Structure formats: structure tokens, C-alpha cells
Amino acid sequence: MMFRASNSRTNKQGSALRAVRTTATLRPLRHRLAPAAVEEIPFRTSDGVRLGLTRVGTNGTDDGAGRPAVLLLHGHTASADMFLLPETRNLVDVLLDNGYEPWLLDWRGSCRLPYNETGHRYTYDDVALYDIPEAVARVRQRIADRPLFVVAHCIGSLALSLSMTAGLVPGLAGVVSQGVFLTPKLAGRTSLRMTVAGELLRTRIDHIPVDFRKVGLRSRYTPLFALAARNADCPDPTCQILRNSAWGTGASLFVHGNLSDATHERLAELLGPAPLWILPHLRRIELARTVVRWHDTDHRYRALPPNALDAAARIDTPVLLLAGSENGLWLDSQRLCHDVLARRQPQLDVTYTEIPGYGHLDTFLGRGAALDVFGHILDFLDSLRARR
Numbered sequence: 001m002m003f004r005a006s007n008s009r010t011n012k013q014g015s016a017l018r019a020v021r022t023t024a025t026l027r028p029l030r031h032r033l034a035p036a037a038v039e040e041i042p043f044r045t046s047d048g049v050r051l052g053l054t055r056v057g058t059n060g061t062d063d064g065a066g067r068p069a070v071l072l073l074h075g076h077t078a079s080a081d082m083f084l085l086p087e088t089r090n091l092v093d094v095l096l097d098n099g100y101e102p103w104l105l106d107w108r109g110s111c112r113l114p115y116n117e118t119g120h121r122y123t124y125d126d127v128a129l130y131d132i133p134e135a136v137a138r139v140r141q142r143i144a145d146r147p148l149f150v151v152a153h154c155i156g157s158l159a160l161s162l163s164m165t166a167g168l169v170p171g172l173a174g175v176v177s178q179g180v181f182l183t184p185k186l187a188g189r190t191s192l193r194m195t196v197a198g199e200l201l202r203t204r205i206d207h208i209p210v211d212f213r214k215v216g217l218r219s220r221y222t223p224l225f226a227l228a229a230r231n232a233d234c235p236d237p238t239c240q241i242l243r244n245s246a247w248g249t250g251a252s253l254f255v256h257g258n259l260s261d262a263t264h265e266r267l268a269e270l271l272g273p274a275p276l277w278i279l280p281h282l283r284r285i286e287l288a289r290t291v292v293r294w295h296d297t298d299h300r301y302r303a304l305p306p307n308a309l310d311a312a313a314r315i316d317t318p319v320l321l322l323a324g325s326e327n328g329l330w331l332d333s334q335r336l337c338h339d340v341l342a343r344r345q346p347q348l349d350v351t352y353t354e355i356p357g358y359g360h361l362d363t364f365l366g367r368g369a370a371l372d373v374f375g376h377i378l379d380f381l382d383s384l385r386a387r388r
Contacts, residue, residue, distance in 0.1 A: 052106030075154030111272025212237035252328030324358030
């Protein structure tokens with residue numbers, strides 16, 4: 001919907017909107033936990049970016065004693081909300097019930113923060129150098145010598161692989177990587193669309209939204225929604241641009257039938273706008289078929305390896321590579337990663353598990369994920385816990 005207004009009124013409203021959107025205040029998490037069990041911890045990285053760090057206990061006085069900690073990392077444009085769905089049995093529920101202490105990081109790509117739309121731009125180098133290592137350090141300050149595991153999804157997992165091969169997060173008790181890790185692989189049409197979109201759209205728009213209700217029928221984004229609607233079997237524009245198009249790349253983010261109606265209705269809340277200015281780094285990673293550093297001349301990033309796969313020998317913890325059999329974004333990246341590491345670094349403890357009938361996001365958001373997916377994560381964590 002297009003609104004018309006005088007210049008003075010438009011300017012005043014625009015300034016107010018920009019002031020709201022650029023604030024780094026975190027949007028509240030949605031969950032069904034007792035308020036006293038959820039502890040929001042103020043967290044700002046050493047490069048000055050405010051992030052979100054949340055600890056979940058069993059009650060207000062629980063200090064987590066004896067419970068191994070599990071740090072959960074979301075994907076780009078998602079948030080910690082993806083692990084806390086109140087409408088279904090979620091990963092935090094499962095971890096709590098099985099004797100673990102969940103910690104949730106909203107890194108700078110979170111839709112609970114404004115950085116994908118406004119404010120300071122970043123690359124995945126910043127996530128690997130600042131967000132993840134400093135969050136791990138903050139968690140370790142609280143848990144002392146208790147084990148710390150990490151469960152990471154999509155770009156959160158990709159950035160974690162760069163942190164690990166840089167030696168910035170040593171001594172983790174184990175890592176679960178979902179979707180992609182060291183060897184990203186996209187479909188040819190996705191790669192092509194990513195390149196074309198980056199070149200054609202970056203001078204016109206700086207991000208691609210997912211909530212058509214906020215965009216309106218007459219906007220610069222309407223053609224993208226129209227393209228995503230082609231041959232769609234769901235009338236919801238947000239579902240179309242995510243499931244049919246993945247922000248215009250032509251990929252698919254989930255198997256539609258795996259989502260509950262309540263989760264489907266929340267897609268615009270669970271996933272936010274995708275910034276186009278991140279595409280050059282993602283494109284470089286995709287062309288290299290591994291995680292590569294973006295900053296080659298900035299000395300602040302010298303701690304990161306130029307090529308994470310070449311530095312994979314620095315991985316010092318067991319890794320479970322997890323993927324849905326119907327992953328329409330990263331395809332068989334995880335199987336490829338397992339095979340490559342088995343040949344190049346056979347001393348590493350790396351296993352691969354494929355979840356039949358699941359796509360990408362639905363491995364966490366799916367209504368049956370607690371039965372079909374989370375058991376594999378628990379089995380992995382429990383097996384490592386038993387060794388200690």
C-alpha cells in the first residue's frame with residue numbers, strides 16, 4: 001500500500017522511522033518459559049557492536065551447576081527465536097529436559113537486531129573474529145570448567161568453522177553443524193541469481209525484505225515478490241519469498257509440510273531482511289567452495305585463515321555434520337564436507353547424519369523436529385558427555 005503525504009510530514013515520519021530502526025535494542029524473545037528462567041546478558045563486542053546473549057536455566061535460582069552448556073548459533077537473518085518456538089517442542093526444551101544449559105547468541109546477523117537493514121555493515125569475518133569467540137569467552141566466564149558444546153545452523157555454522165580453524169575457540173566439547181560447514185555448495189541457478197542480483201540490485205536496494213505487509217503492493221520490492229509467487233502452491237507472500245525463492249536466489253529454505261500452521265504464520269517474525277551488501281563475501285565463499293576470509297589487507301583480520309579448509313587440521317573437537325535430505329539451499333554440502341575431511345584430515349572426529357524428508361530451516365522449525373532431528377543432536381552430545 002502506498003501512502004501519500006506532504007514533504008514536511010514525510011520527512012518527520014521518515015526520521016522517526018529511521019531512529020527506531022537504527023537502535024540496537026533487542027526485540028523481545030518469544031517463549032513459554034518462566035521469566036525467571038531466562039537471563040538476558042548485556043553483551044558488546046570489542047569492535048563496539050551490541051549483540052544478544054541469553055542463558056536459559058530451569059528456574060530463577062538455577063546456576064547450572066553440573067549441567068554442560070550448549071551455545072546455540074542461528075543462521076543469517078534468523079535469531080535465537082528459532083530455538084525457542086513456543087508453539088512446538090523446541091531444542092531448548094529438549095536440552096533442558098536432558099540436563100544441559102542452553103545459551104543463545106544473537107550475532108550481528110540476527111533479525112532481532114537492526115544491522116541487516118541499517119547501521120554498521122559487516123562481513124562474516126566480523127562474526128568469526130568478534131561475535132563467536134567473544135560470546136564463547138563470556139559463556140566460559142560463567143560456566144568455569146564445565147563442558148561447552150556448540151550447535152550451529154547455516155551461516156552461524158559457516159562462521160564458526162572460520163573461528164575454529166583460526167584457533168579462536170579452542171577446547172569445545174563438541175560441535176553440531178547443521179546445513180553447511182567448511183564446504184558450501186549451492187545450486188547453479190542459485191549461484192547465478194546471487195551474482196545477477198548483486199550486480200543489478202545493489203545500486204537500487206540494500207536489502208530484500210520478507211514481510212509483504214510492511215512492503216505494500218506498490219514498492220521497489222514488488223517484482224521480487226511477484227517472481228517468488230510464480231508456480232507457488234502457498235498464497236502467503238512471505239512463505240513464497242522464503243520457500244520458493246530464498247530472498248530471490250531461487251533456493252528453498254524448508255519443506256512446507258514440515259511446518260505447523262502457527263510457525264508458518266510467524267515466518268516474517270522468525271526471518272528478517274537479507275542484506276545485499278553481504279553477497280560479495282558469500283559469492284567469494286561459494287566460488288572457492290570453502291570458507292574464505294574477505295579482508296586480505298586489513299591487519300585486524302590476520303588471525304583468520306585465508307582458507308578455512310586448508311587450516312582444518314586446527315579443529316580440535318568432534319563434529320557432527322547434520323543435514324536434511326531435501327536441503328534446497330546448501331544441497332549436499334555436509335556430505336561433501338565429510339568426504340573431503342575424511343580424505344584430507346582423517347585424524348579428525350567428524351560424522352555425518354542425514355535427516356530424511358527435511359529441508360534446511362525445518363530441521364529446527366519443523367513441528368516434528370523434536371522426534372526426527374533433536375534425538376541425533378542429543379545422542380551426539382550424550383556420547384561426548386559420557387567420555388568426560
